[in-house]
Amino acid sequence: MATDIKDVAHAVEAAAVMGLLRGRPRLLALGEPTHGEDALLDVRNELFRQLVEEEGYRTITIESDCMRGLLVDDHVTTGAGTLDEVMERGFSHGWGASAANRELVRWMRAFNDGRPVADRLRFAGFDGPLEITGAESPREALFALHGYLSTRVDTELLHSTCTVEALDRLLGPDDRWTNPAAMMDPSGSVGQSAEATELRLLADDLVALLDAQWPHLIATSSPDDRDRARLYGRTATGLLRYHYWMADTSPSRMTRLVSLRDRMMADNLLAVAGVDAAAVGAAGSAAPVDRAPVLVHAHNGHLQRNKSTMRMGGLPVEWWGAGAIVSAQLGAEYAFLATALGTIRHQGVDTPPPTTLEGTLYALPENLHVVDARRLTTALGDTRIEPRVSPWFGYSPLDPAHLADTDGIVFVKDVTK
Structure with a gap:
C-alpha cells in the first residue's frame, strides 16, 4: 500500500494540481484545517504565484471582510495607500498581522506595476463584515450603495426611497450593532428593533432601485463600479439579515447564523467568478466582471462539498x-483541495496515529505533497481508516468518510513556526 500511496503523491506545483482536476474550474478552492499558521499561507502564496505565471490566474480571494478587501484591491491594482496602511485596514480577523499575507500583497503590487489594466492581479475578501464575536454595523455598506446611486440616479427617485438623513437616524450609534454580548445573548441585539426592520426594507428598496436602473447604470459607470455597487447591496442586506437572526431566541439561532455567513460567502464567490445571477439577470449582455479563474483560500469547513459541522x-x-x-x-x-496536516507541535498536535488518514500520509518522505484523492481512495482499498481526534480545538482533521468529495489533498507533514 505504501508504494501505491507514493505513486499518487506529487510536489505541490501548479501543473500537478491542474492534472488532478477534470477540467479548468472557475473557482479553485484551497482549504486549510487551522488558521493562523503562516507556513500554510506560504504554501498558498507559492501555489498562487505558479498559477498566475503558468495557468493565467489573475485573482485570489480569501476568508476576509469583503468591504475591507476593496482597500487591498485598490492597492495592488493602482498603488493606492501604503503597504502598512493596507495591512492594518484591509483585512479582518487580525490577518493583516500575518507576514505571509503581507508578502502576498507586496508581490501582487510588484507584479502589477507597469502592467496594462486587463492583465493586473486582483484581490478580494469574500467573507462578510463578520467576526466570531459579532457583526459590523451595516452603515458602511448602506452609505456606499446610497452614494453610488446618488451620483447616477434621479434625486427625487432616490430620495423617495430614502435619504442619507433617514439612514443615519435609523442606524443610530454603530456600537448598538457591534455589541459583542449580542453573539451569545439575543437580548443584546438591535436586529429586530423597529429601526432595524425599517432599514431592512430600505436596503431591499435600494437594491431594487439598483436593478431597475441597470440599463442606465451600464452607460454611466464602469463595470468595476457596478460590481462594487452590487457588493454593497449584498453586504447591506446580508448584514441586516444576520443582525435580525442574532436577536432570535429559537433553538436554531446558531445554525441560522453560521448558515447566513456562508451564504454571504457563497454569493461573494459567485460574483468574483463572474456568475452573479442577480447582475446577469438585470444586466442582460452586460455581465459582471469575469475574474476567473480564481484561487479561493479559507478554512476547509467553509470550502468543502459535504456539510460543515462544529460545536x-x-x-x-x-x-x-x-x-x-x-x-x-x-x-x-x-x-x-483540502489541506491536511501531520503535526503542529507548538499547539500540542503530535504525530498522527497510523490508522488515520493523516497518519497514512505521514509516511510519505517529503514535507509537502499534493495527493490525488480519488486514486488514494483506490490505493487504500478496504484498509480501515479511523477519524483523527485533535487534542487542540483550533485544528480540524479531515473526515476520511468524505475523501471522495475532494479533488485533491495538500498534505503538510510538519507545520513549524
Whole structure:
C-alpha cells in the first residue's frame, strides 16, 4: 500500500494540481484545517504565484471582510495607500498581522506595476463584515450603495426611497450593532428593533432601485463600479439579515447564523467568478466582471462539498458551507483541495496515529505533497481508516468518510513556526 500511496503523491506545483482536476474550474478552492499558521499561507502564496505565471490566474480571494478587501484591491491594482496602511485596514480577523499575507500583497503590487489594466492581479475578501464575536454595523455598506446611486440616479427617485438623513437616524450609534454580548445573548441585539426592520426594507428598496436602473447604470459607470455597487447591496442586506437572526431566541439561532455567513460567502464567490445571477439577470449582455479563474483560500469547513459541522456552546451545529453552495451551482467549475496536516507541535498536535488518514500520509518522505484523492481512495482499498481526534480545538482533521468529495489533498507533514 505504501508504494501505491507514493505513486499518487506529487510536489505541490501548479501543473500537478491542474492534472488532478477534470477540467479548468472557475473557482479553485484551497482549504486549510487551522488558521493562523503562516507556513500554510506560504504554501498558498507559492501555489498562487505558479498559477498566475503558468495557468493565467489573475485573482485570489480569501476568508476576509469583503468591504475591507476593496482597500487591498485598490492597492495592488493602482498603488493606492501604503503597504502598512493596507495591512492594518484591509483585512479582518487580525490577518493583516500575518507576514505571509503581507508578502502576498507586496508581490501582487510588484507584479502589477507597469502592467496594462486587463492583465493586473486582483484581490478580494469574500467573507462578510463578520467576526466570531459579532457583526459590523451595516452603515458602511448602506452609505456606499446610497452614494453610488446618488451620483447616477434621479434625486427625487432616490430620495423617495430614502435619504442619507433617514439612514443615519435609523442606524443610530454603530456600537448598538457591534455589541459583542449580542453573539451569545439575543437580548443584546438591535436586529429586530423597529429601526432595524425599517432599514431592512430600505436596503431591499435600494437594491431594487439598483436593478431597475441597470440599463442606465451600464452607460454611466464602469463595470468595476457596478460590481462594487452590487457588493454593497449584498453586504447591506446580508448584514441586516444576520443582525435580525442574532436577536432570535429559537433553538436554531446558531445554525441560522453560521448558515447566513456562508451564504454571504457563497454569493461573494459567485460574483468574483463572474456568475452573479442577480447582475446577469438585470444586466442582460452586460455581465459582471469575469475574474476567473480564481484561487479561493479559507478554512476547509467553509470550502468543502459535504456539510460543515462544529460545536458551539456545547451543542452540535450543522450547515451547508459556501463551498457546498457554490459547488451545487457551478458543478465541475468548482474544485476543492483540502489541506491536511501531520503535526503542529507548538499547539500540542503530535504525530498522527497510523490508522488515520493523516497518519497514512505521514509516511510519505517529503514535507509537502499534493495527493490525488480519488486514486488514494483506490490505493487504500478496504484498509480501515479511523477519524483523527485533535487534542487542540483550533485544528480540524479531515473526515476520511468524505475523501471522495475532494479533488485533491495538500498534505503538510510538519507545520513549524
